[in-house]
Amino acid sequence: MSVTAAAGFRAAGVAAGVKSSGGPDVALVVNDGPLDAAAAVFTSNRAKANPVLWSQQAIAGGSARAVILNSGGANCFTGAFGFQTTHQTAERVAERLGIGAIDVQVCSTGLIGVGDEAFRAAVLHGVDLAADALAAGDEAGLAAAEAIMTTDSKPKQAVAAGDGFTVGGMAKGAGMLAPGLATMLVVLTTDAEADADVLDRALRAATRTTFDRLDSDGCMSTNDTVLLLASGAAGVRPDEAALTAAVTAVCDGLARQLHGDAEGATHDIAIEVRHAASEDDAVVVARSVARSNLFKAAIFGNDPNWGRVLAAIGTTDAAFDPYAVDVHFNGVRVCHAGEPDRPREEVDLAPRATSIVIDLFAGDESATVRTNDLTHDYVHENSAYAS
Amino acid sequence: MSVTAAAGFRAAGVAAGVKSSGGPDVALVVNDGPLDAAAAVFTSNRAKANPVLWSQQAIAGGSARAVILNSGGANCFTGAFGFQTTHQTAERVAERLGIGAIDVQVCSTGLIGVGDEAFRAAVLHGVDLAADALAAGDEAGLAAAEAIMTTDSKPKQAVAAGDGFTVGGMAKGAGMLAPGLATMLVVLTTDAEADADVLDRALRAATRTTFDRLDSDGCMSTNDTVLLLASGAAGVRPDEAALTAAVTAVCDGLARQLHGDAEGATHDIAIEVRHAASEDDAVVVARSVARSNLFKAAIFGNDPNWGRVLAAIGTTDAAFDPYAVDVHFNGVRVCHAGEPDRPREEVDLAPRATSIVIDLFAGDESATVRTNDLTHDYVHENSAYAS
Incomplete structure (x- = not known):
């Protein structure tokens, strides 16, 4: 049900000593083909970790045969030594699999600044262990999903069945979940036949409405990577819409799992903006609320504080009249036409799942941003993480 | 030492029952002239409270004779009734002072959505009490500063002496302190002679480098107002630079008091960006760090987590090389040229005053943004405020 659900993929997850805890920390996913088409989306942060700098170049040709991932250190801002570590990691994987280093995507997650000699040695050791452990099937997929966890409380996997093909995937991410991409590593696999340009469009369409609308804490990571690999092992070439739908379903499933596992959260909040003049406006308005610490603290306190919603959306330049909006908390319209409506006592914010609906009365577009x-x-958790 | 420090001003602060606590909640500041020149800066939030909507229009002509302020309710998103309350408040002040309603600035602070019949009655009662209590001198200024407090732990006052003239002021604000303006009400007074356009330029120059660079929690208020009133009672007309310097000194003093009283804070953080290509770049880079919850949580945990600084500044489009920057925490260079430098153990984050210096090596401009x-x-505090 994971990264190994599609035919043509093997995976492994091992404990190699990158994490001081001794837990699993290196994962490997291999595409046995016959195809090796691939697409990727990386963090839009200008501060990019060494594995991102490597992987962007390596995937430029639209193909990849393997993905090596480690938790326990982000290998970011570790200089030339850190980039050499990434390069050596890719070469070690290539050597073990009999492919080229250019065919290897590298992903790292953990603390920025971690990437010394001990880190390098542990990751390279992990490559050997993982290459030995490669296997098909659910168990191997789960082991890989577990090895990329950091502050995640559980592994995250999803699968979607298309007409004669399968898309599967795994993800990690529990904090620094923000725009562009949540802080996450995601590997998606499919046995469909598809060219790299089709994969790229499908992946960008899927991430745009899923991971890009997950905004747990407004903080964008240096290491975010979402990969999509196609083996073609199913012998089926779906039309682009069908492939995109399946990839989107898996991304949506993984995004919801990331949302539900956000660090320290007690509410999973869906902020839906209705009747916006444009989809961009809807996203901008919803994101302004998702970024309001005052709003987010109020939800923690089970306080239907719609004033903080209006104060947040008023900071945007989206097209709407701030004095004409409706705001609903968990189905209760607490603000109508910019004035108090139903009494706050009618709102029950005890459930973890929290619905905020903002009706702008400015058009026909809508969008939902998820936050905590x-x-x-x-x-x-975030004041004690490094210690 | 306050809003009554300059000649020509009287003030009062009274308990009128707007706040359920029974504490002081209505303040009045009166300019007895001979001049009535005035300038103002209001929140840039499109969601503006009724008193802001009123005051913006009333001050358009460049004059004001009085300022009435209440805590205990923001009178924001309270509809036509709320606007009428503001109008009636101005009229009651005008009637008591023998001036026009157009000469009265109105400011409110407290919860959004609060502004019902009881609120109106209490505020109007407060006008009568305050008009009766008007007095010159420090005691009256302090009473006014106390009456505008919400979650503030102490009143905030400042004064600066120019060459033959004085500028004084009071402020409130402890949360929702953000861009454009921190959530604050500020009344500044001077006995200098000055025309409205000079006051306007002096005020905008002063707020640009003080209140506008205070970003406690990234949340912009609906009620922010900074007023500057000139009585001309000193009979001195300073040159614009001297007036601007004095106004800036008072704004800086009040901004530092707001910074030090931010809700729940244990560190007052000054983020200084050096060698930026432009002053705007310096502000954008500093603000990106001030807005990072992960960075702010790390400081709470006394963790010199420079990786979170680099991850934040990488999200900006300012001109610099993310792999070439230096970062100092309390004087210790923990990151040099984008790589780890001095060990984290050398950094002592125990003191409340916290200095972050980011050197971009991209130009000659600098700026400091203050956060918590x-x-x-x-x-x-922010999950329990409304309850």
């Missing part, structure tokens, strides 16, 4: 509340545990 | 850490108490 701002909690004591968020502060605790 | 993200703490358990911030979450607590």
